[in-house]
Amino acid sequence: MTLEFAEAHFLDDGTTVTMTELVERSGLTPAELEGLVECGALAPAAGAARAWVFSLRCIVVARTARRLREELALDDSHSLAVVLRLTQRIDALEDELRGLRPRP
Amino acid sequence: MKYKDYYAVLGVPRDADAAAIKTAYRKLARKFHPDVSKEADAEERFKEVAEAYETLKDAEKRAAYDQLGQHAAGSDFRPPPDWGQSHGAGQFSFDDIDLADLFAGLSGRGGGGGARRGDRPIPGGDYEAAVHLTFEQAFEGAELELDLAAVEYDEQGNARRVPHRMRVRVPKGVTDGQKLRVPGKGGKGLRGGRDGDLYLDITVAAHPLFRVDGMDIHVDLPVAPWEAVLGSSVEIPTPAGRVTLKVPAGTRAGQKMRLGGRGMARPDGSKGDLYAQVEIVVPTSVDERQRKLYEQIRDATTFDPRAHLA
Numbered sequence: 001m002t003l004e005f006a007e008a009h010f011l012d013d014g015t016t017v018t019m020t021e022l023v024e025r026s027g028l029t030p031a032e033l034e035g036l037v038e039c040g041a042l043a044p045a046a047g048a049a050r051a052w053v054f055s056l057r058c059i060v061v062a063r064t065a066r067r068l069r070e071e072l073a074l075d076d077s078h079s080l081a082v083v084l085r086l087t088q089r090i091d092a093l094e095d096e097l098r099g100l101r102p103r104p
Numbered sequence: 105m106k107y108k109d110y111y112a113v114l115g116v117p118r119d120a121d122a123a124a125i126k127t128a129y130r131k132l133a134r135k136f137h138p139d140v141s142k143e144a145d146a147e148e149r150f151k152e153v154a155e156a157y158e159t160l161k162d163a164e165k166r167a168a169y170d171q172l173g174q175h176a177a178g179s180d181f182r183p184p185p186d187w188g189q190s191h192g193a194g195q196f197s198f199d200d201i202d203l204a205d206l207f208a209g210l211s212g213r214g215g216g217g218g219a220r221r222g223d224r225p226i227p228g229g230d231y232e233a234a235v236h237l238t239f240e241q242a243f244e245g246a247e248l249e250l251d252l253a254a255v256e257y258d259e260q261g262n263a264r265r266v267p268h269r270m271r272v273r274v275p276k277g278v279t280d281g282q283k284l285r286v287p288g289k290g291g292k293g294l295r296g297g298r299d300g301d302l303y304l305d306i307t308v309a310a311h312p313l314f315r316v317d318g319m320d321i322h323v324d325l326p327v328a329p330w331e332a333v334l335g336s337s338v339e340i341p342t343p344a345g346r347v348t349l350k351v352p353a354g355t356r357a358g359q360k361m362r363l364g365g366r367g368m369a370r371p372d373g374s375k376g377d378l379y380a381q382v383e384i385v386v387p388t389s390v391d392e393r394q395r396k397l398y399e400q401i402r403d404a405t406t407f408d409p410r411a412h413l414a
Contacts, residue, residue, distance in 0.1 A: 003249075004270040008284035008304055010371045024227060060283050060303065063230070071137060071154060073130050073161075087139060095281060 011060065016045050016053040026062030028069070035077030036065060041084045061088075105182065107175040108203050110156035118170070122161070129157040155204045165207045205265075228291030228300035229254075235304045237278065239311035243343045243368065245276035252302075256291055272304070277369035279316055280308040313341060319368045319376030325361070326385040327351055342366050342378055349380060357384045 290300025335353035367376025
């Protein structure tokens with residue numbers, strides 16, 4: 001097996017993806033993505049509706065949304081958006097908690 | 105290949121309709137989803153339940169699964185000889201894939217084998233890998249060797265597990281919980297489709313001295329009472345080496361001293377700061393001479409630290 005070399009990049013390196021690319025990479029439908037933007041779970045980096053561009057960070061958020069949709073068998077965009085916002089809140093609280101824990 | 109009884113996992117009869125299967129899955133998902141469940145084996149049970157539902161919710165996959173026949177759960181089995189041809193799944197090696205991989209290649213939402221059987225470009229899938237770093241690796245950057253094994257499908261829908269070994273350079277300034285992207289190192293695209301990416305889920309081990317908050321680093325600075333009162337120069341550790349810090353006279357417990365630019369590196373090249381937080385530490389035992397000196401200070405001062413509580 002040959003050894004490949006690669007560089008890992010931060011997600012906020014300025015690279016953007018179009019709505020079409022985000023649909024393709026996340027597995028969400030355009031309607032589901034629009035629902036996530038409307039509820040504030042996803043924020044376009046630029047562009048007007050249907051011509052949005054997103055930062056790479058949004059791929060991670062959108063893939064999380066798709067995972068939740070599949071895992072919880074969610075049927076509608078509204079439920080998906082609410083669940084995603086709640087998990088984002090949980091993640092933020094866990095980050096805060098990690099910072100408050102005493103060191104070993 | 106080990107047989108899994110997906111109907112038994114979901115607790116439904118083999119002739120259950122789609123609605124009953126969905127209801128059964130939702131109930132179990134609520135019970136075992138790792139984000140909400142307190143059950144000890146929640147993650148493993150959830151994976152089991154999700155795998156069963158992934159196959160049974162899709163009519164084509166369910167039909168293909170039913171045609172495998174019924175076997176004892178956990179027993180070794182092989183699909184019937186023409187099973188692969190009947191479901192357009194091509195040839196597969198039983199030795200290096202499991203039951204879930206068998207059905208992932210068939211059609212379903214997200215473009216599986218059905219899409220693969222067409223002639224348009226198919227993008228490769230994105231992979232995820234967990235990476236554990238020490239604090240030092242996160243601060244300085246690191247090169248890591250990753251061994252990945254992913255199931256890949258060719259244009260005929262043949263499934264095989266392909267090992268990849270790669271050496272990945274992780275940039276400095278990575279923090280706990282961050283994700284990094286390795287472009288083009290995910291699944292191979294088919295018919296000119298773009299290759300997928302590899303996402304790294306970063307965990308950084310806690311450090312006994314340093315605490316990271318955003319891009320800033322915090323360290324406790326113990327000082328003796330006389331150092332706080334009289335002022336002093338003290339040496340403290342930083343991730344980049346020891347530095348000398350001036351403790352001004354009259355320093356109070358809890359005060360933070362900022363060392364600019366000694367925190368975590370940002371992608372744009374700038375750096376966060378390091379904060380040394382003062383804690384005043386008293387000796388646990390003193391000899392007779394020291395005791396008398398402390399008593400002299402006590403008797404000579406009118407300082408009252410609890411004046412505001414009166």
